[in-house]
Amino acid sequence: MDSSLTGCARAEHFHAATPLLESWALSQVAGTTVFLKCENVQPAGSFKIRGIGHFCQEMAKKGCRHLVCSSGGNAGIAAAYAARKLGIPATIVLPEGTSLQVVRRLQGEGAEVQLTGKVWDEASLKAQELATRAGWVNVPPFDHPLIWEGHASLVRELKAALGTPPGALVLAVGGGGLLAGVSAGLAEVGWQHVPIIAVETQGAHCFNAAVKAGRLVTLPDITSVAKSLGAKTVAARALACTQELEIISEVVEDVQAVSAVQQFLDDERMLVEPACGAALAVIYSGLLGRLQAEGRLRPSLASVVVIVCGGNSIDGGGLQALKARLGQS
Numbered sequence: 001m002d003s004s005l006t007g008c009a010r011a012e013h014f015h016a017a018t019p020l021l022e023s024w025a026l027s028q029v030a031g032t033t034v035f036l037k038c039e040n041v042q043p044a045g046s047f048k049i050r051g052i053g054h055f056c057q058e059m060a061k062k063g064c065r066h067l068v069c070s071s072g073g074n075a076g077i078a079a080a081y082a083a084r085k086l087g088i089p090a091t092i093v094l095p096e097g098t099s100l101q102v103v104r105r106l107q108g109e110g111a112e113v114q115l116t117g118k119v120w121d122e123a124s125l126k127a128q129e130l131a132t133r134a135g136w137v138n139v140p141p142f143d144h145p146l147i148w149e150g151h152a153s154l155v156r157e158l159k160a161a162l163g164t165p166p167g168a169l170v171l172a173v174g175g176g177g178l179l180a181g182v183s184a185g186l187a188e189v190g191w192q193h194v195p196i197i198a199v200e201t202q203g204a205h206c207f208n209a210a211v212k213a214g215r216l217v218t219l220p221d222i223t224s225v226a227k228s229l230g231a232k233t234v235a236a237r238a239l240a241c242t243q244e245l246e247i248i249s250e251v252v253e254d255v256q257a258v259s260a261v262q263q264f265l266d267d268e269r270m271l272v273e274p275a276c277g278a279a280l281a282v283i284y285s286g287l288l289g290r291l292q293a294e295g296r297l298r299p300s301l302a303s304v305v306v307i308v309c310g311g312n313s314i315d316g317g318g319l320q321a322l323k324a325r326l327g328q329s
C-alpha cells in the first residue's frame, strides 16, 4: 500500500497524506463547492516537505554528508526536518529579516541557520557557494525534477479523495515548484484538462511577468509582504507548463492576500501566511467569479480545490503587524 495513504509513522517518505476538507464558508463565498487541501498540517508546516523530503532521501542514498538549503522559510524547515530524520547535518540560508519563529523552528530541528542578503536570490547564491564543499549538497527549494516528482503526490491524494476531477485548482506561485509538481501530477492521473489558477502577489509576480513576456523575467526587487513567494525569477519549467496545461496566471495585491488570511482565520480558525492568503484571495476577493464572468472559467464548476500551502511564517502578532502596515487595522 502507498504509505502516503496510511499516515503511519514509519512511512517511506516524510510527508503526510493531508486532509481534503469541504469548506462551508468558502463555498458560500464562491457559489460552488470549495475543497481545501490542507498542506498547512504537514509535519514541516507546508507542502514543501513532499518534494524536498523526496529530494533529500534521494541525496542520502547517494551518500550526501551535509544538506544546505536556501529558502524564504518553508523550504528550509522542510529540509531541516528531512535532514534530522535522515541523521544528516543541515545548514539553512535565509534572507535577513526572516521571522524569529522560522529561525527558532530551524534551530529546534537542529539546523545551522545563516541569514544573508535582502531576498531569497541572494541567500541562494550563498547556499550554492557552501555546496561546493566536499559531501555537501544544495537542496533547491523549487527548481528540480525530484522536487516536482515529490509535489506530484499531492495530486494523487486529490484523485484518491475526490474520484472525479475538480472544475479548477488554485495554488500560489513563488519559484514555480508547486506549479510544476501539480502540473506533473495532473498529467500523471489524467486530469491535465483541469485549469490551474496560479496566483502571486504584486511585487513577487515573476511568473506573471514571464507569462506576459513569453520568456523568463527577473524582477528588480521583491516588494510584496509575501516573502515566501519572493523568487525574482520563476523556474523555466513553470513557464513551460503553460504550453501543456491550462494555467491562468493572476496577481493579487498584498492587502487582498492579508485580508484573506484574516478571513480564513475567522472562517476556518486556521492561521496561514500571506503566500497562502494569495491563493485564498481568489475566492475571497471575488476573482473566481470574475474569471467565470469573463469566460476564462466555465460558468458552472464541479468544485474548486484550493491548496492551503502553509503558515510557518506567521503568528498572531505578525498578522496584526501586517495589517497595521497595510492600513487594515
Ligand code: PLV
Pocket: 046, 048, 070, 071, 072, 073, 074, 075, 076, 120, 141, 142, 172, 173, 174, 175, 176, 177, 178, 179, 227, 228, 229, 230, 231, 273, 275, 276, 309, 310, 311
Ligand atoms: N516558498 C519557498 C521559496 O521562497 C521557500 O523557500 O520556502 N506557499 C508557501 C507557503 C511557500 O513557502 C512557497 C515557497 C510557495 C507557496 C510557492 O512555492 P514555489 O516556490 O514552489 O512556487 C522564496
